[in-house]
Amino acid sequence: MQAxxxxxxxxxxxxxxxxxxxxxxxxxxxxxxxxxxxxxxGAYAAVLVVVTLHQNYWxxxxxxxxxxxxxxxxxxxxxxxxxxxxASPMGGFIGAxxxxxxxxxGVQLIWGPNYRQLPTSYxxxxxxxxxxxxxxxxxxxxxxxxxxxxxxxxxxxxxxTGRALRAVVEDRQGAVLIGISPNRVSIIAMIxxxxxxxxxxxxxxxxxxxxxxxxxxxxITGFIVVVLAGMESSAGVIVAALALGLAESYGSRxxxxxxxxxxxxxxxxxxxxxxxxxxxxxxxxxx
Amino acid sequence: MSAxxxxxxxxxxxxVASGGGSNVINVGLVAPLTGASAAFGSxxxxxxELAIDQINQQxxxxxxxxxxxxxxxxxDQGSSADAVTCGxxxxxxxxxxxxxxxxxxxxLAIESFNQQDNxxxxxxxxxxxxxxxxxxxxxxTYSDNSLSTPAIVKQFRQYFETKGIxxxxxxxxxxxxxxxxxxxxSFNSDWTSGGGKVVAKASVDPTDTDFTSQLQxxxxxxxxxxxxxxxxxxxxxxxxxxRQMGYKGSFVSATGCVGGTAMTSFAKGVTIGTYLGQGSIAxxxxxxxxxAAFQTAxxxxxxxxxxxxxxxxxYMGLKWxxxxxxxxxxxxxxxxxxxxxxxxxxxxxNDNLLGATGFNPQTGDINVKAVVGVTAQDGTLTPFTG
Numbered sequence: 001m002q003a004x005x006x007x008x009x010x011x012x013x014x015x016x017x018x019x020x021x022x023x024x025x026x027x028x029x030x031x032x033x034x035x036x037x038x039x040x041x042g043a044y045a046a047v048l049v050v051v052t053l054h055q056n057y058w059x060x061x062x063x064x065x066x067x068x069x070x071x072x073x074x075x076x077x078x079x080x081x082x083x084x085x086x087a088s089p090m091g092g093f094i095g096a097x098x099x100x101x102x103x104x105x106g107v108q109l110i111w112g113p114n115y116r117q118l119p120t121s122y123x124x125x126x127x128x129x130x131x132x133x134x135x136x137x138x139x140x141x142x143x144x145x146x147x148x149x150x151x152x153x154x155x156x157x158x159x160x161t162g163r164a165l166r167a168v169v170e171d172r173q174g175a176v177l178i179g180i181s182p183n184r185v186s187i188i189a190m191i192x193x194x195x196x197x198x199x200x201x202x203x204x205x206x207x208x209x210x211x212x213x214x215x216x217x218x219x220i221t222g223f224i225v226v227v228l229a230g231m232e233s234s235a236g237v238i239v240a241a242l243a244l245g246l247a248e249s250y251g252s253r254x255x256x257x258x259x260x261x262x263x264x265x266x267x268x269x270x271x272x273x274x275x276x277x278x279x280x281x282x283x284x285x286x287x
Numbered sequence: 288m289s290a291x292x293x294x295x296x297x298x299x300x301x302x303v304a305s306g307g308g309s310n311v312i313n314v315g316l317v318a319p320l321t322g323a324s325a326a327f328g329s330x331x332x333x334x335x336e337l338a339i340d341q342i343n344q345q346x347x348x349x350x351x352x353x354x355x356x357x358x359x360x361x362x363d364q365g366s367s368a369d370a371v372t373c374g375x376x377x378x379x380x381x382x383x384x385x386x387x388x389x390x391x392x393x394x395l396a397i398e399s400f401n402q403q404d405n406x407x408x409x410x411x412x413x414x415x416x417x418x419x420x421x422x423x424x425x426x427x428t429y430s431d432n433s434l435s436t437p438a439i440v441k442q443f444r445q446y447f448e449t450k451g452i453x454x455x456x457x458x459x460x461x462x463x464x465x466x467x468x469x470x471x472x473s474f475n476s477d478w479t480s481g482g483g484k485v486v487a488k489a490s491v492d493p494t495d496t497d498f499t500s501q502l503q504x505x506x507x508x509x510x511x512x513x514x515x516x517x518x519x520x521x522x523x524x525x526x527x528x529x530r531q532m533g534y535k536g537s538f539v540s541a542t543g544c545v546g547g548t549a550m551t552s553f554a555k556g557v558t559i560g561t562y563l564g565q566g567s568i569a570x571x572x573x574x575x576x577x578x579a580a581f582q583t584a585x586x587x588x589x590x591x592x593x594x595x596x597x598x599x600x601x602y603m604g605l606k607w608x609x610x611x612x613x614x615x616x617x618x619x620x621x622x623x624x625x626x627x628x629x630x631x632x633x634x635x636x637n638d639n640l641l642g643a644t645g646f647n648p649q650t651g652d653i654n655v656k657a658v659v660g661v662t663a664q665d666g667t668l669t670p671f672t673g
Contacts, residue, residue, distance in 0.1 A: 002532075006499045105321060113325030114594060115520040117553060124556030126531050135531050138499075207528075208496030209520055209553070213323050217494065248500050257489030257504035 002132045003253040004246070009134065011245025012142035013204060017218050018225035018237040019149050020196040025231065026169040027189035030080055030092035031223065035197045036215030037103025038068040038075075042198030043205040043214060044107055047116050057120040057206075064202035065195045072194025075099050076186055100216075108212040118205035141203040148196055153234060155192070165189060169232075224268050230278025240279060243267060310354040312347075312618050314608065315377030315386040315406075316601070317393040319365035323494040327518065327595050331389040331411075332360055334601035337581075337588050342609045350616045356609065359383065367396035378404040384618060385409060385608055387428075389597050391417060391465045398422055407621055409608065411600045413542060414469050418652040424625055428604045429542070429641070430567070430655035432473045439565045440477040442659040443539050446671050447512075452537055452561055458487035458510035460501060460517075460525060462543070467493070467516035470541040474514055486510050495521065498528050512537045518595070519544035523553025530557040537561035542596065545570045546662030549594055562662040563671070567655055568642030569599040571670045574658070577637025599640045606638040607631055625651075 017039070024032045042064030050060040079099055083091035125136035156162040167175040168185045176182060201215065208214065225244055229236030244264050251263035271279055316335050318328035339356050347354045359381050361373035370388065374397035377383045385407040388394045394410025394417050401408040402424050410417060411429040418427050447454035457478055461471035467490070475485050487508035489501035498521075505513060506529070513529065515522050515538060522544040529538075537560060544550050545564035572579045581602055585593050593599065610631035615623040629646045632639065632653075645654040659671040 002503050006503060010497070010499070108321060108325060112591075113320075113329045114591075115326060115553075117555075119555065133531060133533050135528070207524075209524065211323075212321075212325065213494060214496070249503070252489070252500035252504045253507065257487075257501045260489075260500045261492065 001130050003249045005129055005132050005134055007246035007249030008242060009138050009142045009245070010248060011242035012145040013200065013218070014221050014225050014244055015149055015238045015241035016145035016196060016200050017222035018229070018241050019152055019234060020193040020200070021219070021222045022226050022229070022231070022234060022237055023152065023165075023189050023196075024193040025226065027165060028076070028080055028084070028092065028186050030096055032193070033096040033219055033223075034075055034099035034103060035193065035222070036217075036219030037100045037107075038071045038194050038215070039197040039201040039204075039218060040210075040212060040215035041071055041103055041107060042068040042201035043118065043210045044111055044116070045198075046202040046205060047118050047210055050118055050120070051116070057118075057122075060118065061199060061202040065198040068194040068198025068201065069191050071103070072190040072197070073187060076190040080190075081183065081186065100219075104212045104216075111212070113212065116210040118202070118210055120206045123206050135207055137203075137206045141207070144199070144203055148199060149234075149238060152192065152196070156234070161185075161188060221264060224264050228268050228271055228279060230275075230280045232278075233280035236278065236280025310352050310618075311357045312349075312354050312612065313381045313383045314356060314358050314605070315373075315381060315383040316358060316360045316389075317363050317370050317373045317377070317386060317397065318360070318389040318597075320360070320362035322364040322366075324365040326520075327597050328362070328365070328389060330593065330595035331597035331601045333585065333589050333591075334593075334598035335387065335605050337585055338602045338605035338609075340588070341584070342605065347609055347613065349612055349618055354612075354618065356605070358605075363393060365392060367392050370396040371399075373397075374400065375404070378406050384612075384621070384624075387601065387604055387608075388412075389601065391469075394425075395465075398425060401425070405621065407608075407625055409604050411597065411604070414465060418647075418650045422651065424621055425651035426607075426625070426628055426646075427651055427653050428600055428607070429653075430657060431652060432470050435565070435655065435657040436470070436473040437477045439657045439659060440474060440481060442657075442671060442673060443563050444481060444483070445673055446563060446659065446661070447537070447561075450561070453511040454483065454537070456484045456486040456508070456510045457512045457514050457539075458489070458505035458508055459485060460489050460491060460498070460505055460513055460515050461541075462493045462516045462521075463490045464493050466543060467541070470516050471514065474541070478514075491517065491521070491525075493517065493521070496524055498525050499532070502529050502532055502534075506532060506534055510536060512539055514539050514541075516541040516543050519546070519549035520553050522546075523550045526550070526559060526562065527554040527557045530554075530560075535560070538563070540564040542566070545596070545660040545668065547660065547668030548666035550662060551664070551666035559662060559664050564660045564662065566658050566660040566670075568658060569596070569603070569640040570658065570660055570668070574670065575637060575640060575642060578640055580637065581640060603635070603638060603640040607635060610634055 045067035046060035046064040049055045049063040079095045083095045122136040126133045164180045225241045228240035247263045247267045252260045318331045320328050343355045363369040363373045370393040388410040391412035391414040394412040407424045409426040413432045415433045461467040487505040545566035568574045611627040614627035614631045626648045643653045660668045
């Protein structure tokens, strides 16, 4: 039971980051590794508000979201949009890595390399789920992650703007012909994806550590999830993320805990051998 | 005091030159200033630069001439490949007399060419092989794991016995880096030869912050003790997460984290219980007045506390090197300087923060007394004297 609950809790946060990456990739056609930098910058903003300014944790979450959104919009305007106009298809990829490095180094210059904490009133509470002790903040992070994923899904399906985003994913040129501005939807995608990254940073920070590299590992795992899901399906992202979380959890528990990080890649490789285009290529919920 | 800082391309590097004399001794630092180990590497740099400031302020006279130390710093990002690039750059471009690496990652990588490129290599390596290859220009600045863990394990078990705490079974939760893997190997060997059992093993990445998967695996074996090798921040999280998952046993820790507030501040709100860490004399201000003086000077210069064990190691290392050059009476005869590390050690006085008791010029090894630290719930760290 412990392995099941841990796997779901971990998988839910993977799904949140994967959803943000998928949305941005679908619209901008950029593997936005810099999302990890925005997640980290959001966590630092939350530390500033909660620890330095002694404000409420939820104000810290709001600051994290705002910070990540500002950085995301700036990234789209200053880097991704010019690269889309001029560079080769690799331009966005290189731009994303450059942005991640700039964010990591920039935050280190401002805040220094030392680890920081984001304590909350939930940090030391433990819930018992079917008798298994789980940190309340972890449950909160998993729950909010699932709510945000559903919110993105509803937005894409039921709102006019969401349908415009899906139209661009489906057929960029066709969308332009019917009057949808690719630049406008790119900004919207970047705002939503970055807001999710900021929220993820402030939700993960209380039970991990805040440092300039804290976003690197989550964004890599997020991409594994997106690739596993077939690069297109938002429902697939949820299933792939939970599968990954459970694989890590059960693998550590029953196989060998030395290889926790390997299980995710093992699942990815096996899945791609069976279905080279990803597990959910046909199930295009976002379309 | 620092006169200038310049940055170079490639692996990031900067130079701090001090004083106004024309006689300069160039030394190099190789440490991770960016990346996952940046906190550790940055305090290594800060400790070294504090020592350089003090040395230049006091004046370094060698063979009747006054010298200043100039230090170049190269960021290896914790990668041995980048450490090689750093070592080559510092030795060939700056003609450094001595290069100081902050862990075995740098030390073992640069050791392959330091004799050929003609510079002394100091390293806070705790890997046995650093001083067993016959290299005549290496200087170890921390204890060799294989020599220190037998005494440490004995003290761990003595503490548990004294307090009546169960200590038969241990579960490993070691980092996958070189420090973690070599320490846990020595530790397991000494633990089992003393009658203990290793009932579970799991490894964590040095950058991990979520240990639930590994902990659920090791806790299933119901260990009396969990052995960790992480730095203090991660060790604090391991303690916190293990307690929140219901673990009631004890912890022992490698050199990565002796304990104290550096650990407990990351485990707020949980019962620390028994947490024993392997330290050195440098960990305890009560064992050497030089430690408090160093901590005060560090705080004044950098406006931050000493958080990483790398800071006192770097500080002492630079002081030791300067004393060795002075003793040797030369800045160019590296073999003479290397041999002079032995008499220099005895003249370090309170700057011998580690309490090193001997240096072997044949191998480059040092003798360091390992001390067990006991961390109380409030973060107070006291040496266990048996």
